[in-house]
Amino acid sequence: MIIEKIVNKIAQENTYVLSNSTSYLIIDPGSDSSALLEYLKLTDKAVCAILLTHAHFDHIMGLNDLKKYFPSAPIYLHHSEKEWMKNPELNASLFFLGKAITGPDAEQFYKIGQDYNLDGFRFRVLETPGHSIGGVSLLFESEGDSCLFSGDALFKNAIGRWDLPTGNQAQLLESIRDQLFRLDNQIRVLPGHGPETTIGAEKLHNPFFQ
Incomplete structure (x- = not known):
């Protein structure tokens, strides 16, 4: 599996494009849909699914x-x-942009605890609310290179904000401790904003957990 990161313009949010021999899998289409589409048009692979870690405007604008x-x-x-x-109001576009951003309805809702296999992309969904009520992290496990797409829950040396609708700091800290910090230390963390890190590095250095 190959992972490509596109950094978008509006809020420097990260879009991730996963590819295997036959398909693409998109995580959090951000605000720069032109860059994403240019990348996808490089081959004739199909997009098998679009995964959202949460539905704030900056993560759904490309949908x-x-x-x-x-x-x-x-x-x-x-x-x-x-x-x-x-x-x-819930997706925060009015608050940040002063205008309404909307997207198409989701067709599938995550089944927590289920092991997914979408065209060869294998992952598990972890509930990590606190930044938003439906925030999730997506765990892709493979021998030697497991990775976690943490959305806006966990960042390098930081956590997501909790002052938007349905945000809750105590819930966010609990989500990270109970769901993410129980994972192996070497797992790569690919967040919704900023650079990647690891579970072990955040246990040691994240100031919210010292």
């Missing part, structure tokens, strides 16, 4: 354009945020 080109690719989201795609 409308992406679905025009890949209409059969289902959008996965936590059921707690199913209304956010059409609600600019």
